[in-house]
Amino acid sequence: MRIDVVTIFPEYLDPLRQALLGRAIDRGLLTLDVHDLRAWTHDVHKAVDDSPYGGGPGMVMKPQVWGEALDELCASGTPRLVVPTPAGRPFTQAVAREYAAQPWLVFACGRYEGIDQRVLDDAARRMPVDEVSIGDYVLVGGEVAVMVMVEAVARLLPGVLGNPASAEQDSFSDGLLEGPSYTRPEVWRDLAVPDVLRSGNHGAIDRWRRDQALARTFHRRPDLLDALPEGALDKHDRAQ
Numbered sequence: 347m348r349i350d351v352v353t354i355f356p357e358y359l360d361p362l363r364q365a366l367l368g369r370a371i372d373r374g375l376l377t378l379d380v381h382d383l384r385a386w387t388h389d390v391h392k393a394v395d396d397s398p399y400g401g402g403p404g405m406v407m408k409p410q411v412w413g414e415a416l417d418e419l420c421a422s423g424t425p426r427l428v429v430p431t432p433a434g435r436p437f438t439q440a441v442a443r444e445y446a447a448q449p450w451l452v453f454a455c456g457r458y459e460g461i462d463q464r465v466l467d468d469a470a471r472r473m474p475v476d477e478v479s480i481g482d483y484v485l486v487g488g489e490v491a492v493m494v495m496v497e498a499v500a501r502l503l504p505g506v507l508g509n510p511a512s513a514e515q516d517s518f519s520d521g522l523l524e525g526p527s528y529t530r531p532e533v534w535r536d537l538a539v540p541d542v543l544r545s546g547n548h549g550a551i552d553r554w555r556r557d558q559a560l561a562r563t564f565h566r567r568p569d570l571l572d573a574l575p576e577g578a579l580d581k582h583d584r585a586q
């Protein structure tokens with residue numbers, strides 16, 4: 347997978363080159379190229395924003411600069427353009443899986459009050475454009491949202507996670523929240539690991555973990571239970 351990110355703060359994306367993701371990039375499992383939007387300005391001040399038509403607070407990112415950047419970066423093909431914005435559709439694990447199947451993603455990081463809408467409308471003439479939000483809160487810019495999305499997507503790529511089963515068992519993969527996890531010691535500050543996890547009875551362990559996930563989801567995210575596909579809960583699940 348090829349990932350390009352366009353931003354006025356390229357160094358903001360540096361953490362993506364650390365640890366697991368950094369190793370995956372070094373191993374060629376994905377490429378990550380971060381571009382400074384100001385490289386496509388032509389004035390001495392490298393201006394990327396201007397006042398909004400219709401008035402109102404803040405500034406809007408200029409269409410000309412973005413247009414030239416995307417023209418150059420997307421000249422060789424048809425990536426999916428992903429634009430983080432508070433007004434976007436929710437970024438979910440399902441969207442992460444959808445993106446992980448794409449050969450090429452270009453992320454456009456807005457700042458200020460956002461990017462002139464015509465940039466997205468023009469891009470949509472020649473590539474799929476997705477406006478997405480990572481949550482119901484507003485950030486200062488798109489960079490942090492891009493880091494969240496790149497990590498969520500990259501970890502799904504073959505070979506990135508040491509144990510592929512991790513991606514199948516983590517929260518949201520079966521539509522439920524993950525239950526609690528434990529490791530040694532057996533007792534810590536008089537808190538003991540649940541006996542079933544030390545029983546060696548894998549059927550009972552799997553059942554206990556499923557029940558824990560259902561209970562946690564019911565109490566913390568009942569909306570996820572409502573969203574489960576028909577038949578996702580068996581008779582035992584429904585009896586919980």
Ligand SMILES: COc1ccc2nc(C(=O)O)sc2c1
Binds near residue numbers: 455457458483486487
């Ligand atoms: C101007 O660019 C922004 C500003 C806030 C913001 N908030 C996001 C979110 O997903 O919450 S994406 C995003 C992009």
